[in-house]
Amino acid sequence: MEQGTDHRPGVDPHLDNDYESQIAALDRAPTGAPFKTKDYVFLLITGVIIPVILLIWGWS
């Protein structure tokens, strides 16, 4: 791995070429799965419905 500075204008001089290529490769890296419908339902139940029910119970 070549150490050293990058003197291109506007480019951060702290990066080395190998690390630079690793950063560029991030654009094509596989990504994790997003929330599915069941996850949103779970969040709705735990984050909204249950709290509302609890707060009504606590106030009564």
Added chain:
Amino acid sequence: MTDAPYHRLPVPLSERNWGGWAAAAVAATAGVASWSFVVGGFSAYYVGAREGTATMIAGALIGQLLVTLSQIPPVTKYGIETLGTTKPQLGSRGAILALIVQYAILIGWNIVLIIFLGRACASALVAIGLIGEGTSASAAIITSLVATGLVWLLLQSGSSSLKIVSTIVAILIIAIGAWMYWLLLDTYKVSDILNASPIGPNEGGRLTNYATGIELLMVSTLGWWAYMGGMFRMVNGAGKGAVPSMVSLGFGWSAIGLIALYSGLVAGEADPTIWMAAVAGPVAGIFVLIFVALANLGSALVGAHCAALGFGELCPATRNLPWNAKVAAALVPMAIVIILFPGAFYDHIGTFMAFIGILVAPIIGIQIVDWFVLGRLKDMHVPSLYWHDARSRYWYVAGFNPAGFIAIACGGVTYILLLHPVTFVPNSDLFQYTTATLPAAFIGGIVYWVLMRGRPKN
């Protein structure tokens, strides 16, 4: 990419090997600590047992929902840390605000936990006659420093130690937590607990105090925002993060905090290291000490890990530091405070946390809007998170996104207009209907949306 140290780049999908249970264990370990008792004890000032049960759990779940929506999607999709998730909103350089907030939360709470642990150890040593009262303060400092050193040692192997230690600690603290519940309900009648009055409610009436109870848990729960990246970047899907986030963090820490609420109401003492030893003898005190040690060390471990990661993602200069240097950046400030002014810091932790909350609520609001309304999550340009120059799509104006800062300022002002962050006395009658955290997050999000909606997505 896999040859790079894990702390310098996003975690590749192939290496994100934490399942839901591992994430739940780490989250539970982080969630349960002495801060649960601190918040439970504060709640006892404003609400009784029934109201407090509702406000603590509901407030924590609502707060954790906001944290989950702002952090789980980007962290689990790209394997990035919390600081990285703020660069699209604040800019490549502007994210330093997020670093300051994140770092302050993590280090601040770690200091509280380690000081609490040191004091508990010193009290135990005095109780069993190994040291005298006069040396208690020194013993507390020494044990706090030993605990800090232990955290450093455990962090030498990065996330793998986190996973292993957390699994063990989570099982033990759940078991001891259940025993603490049993002891509380065995010592005091349920009717006495339910009939106990709040210790020092606000004068604004029942609804104001009810809203205050909700607000206390919501704003405290927002502090988990700082931990999410470090905990969930090892998870390979958002769905695997949702349950641990809501159950282990949102519900878990409030469920333990209820012990302090009930003891604060009926016994006048929220600190379990005091009331449990008083009612059940020195053996119980030892078990509580074990609980405090495990819980606080586990949480401090997670916090220091997250702080080290965040520090490393600030800029290339910090990114290229070895892992030990990043860990030192997290632990050395802790050690300095522990040695020089532990009492002053511990006594003003409420003030410190209140001002953190003013910033975190709008940050969360703008992130939720950025991901779900503006749709910028799916098009996030990950290389731009690691370029600190004009090549980055998040360079905006000299590395700062004015829209993000304006939105955070508007959200912060909203918070203060509704609630005095230090005294927790409402500044507006509106507070009893809205709390302060929800409007602050909402206003921050709305302002950000207005200012950003005309921009190309990335």
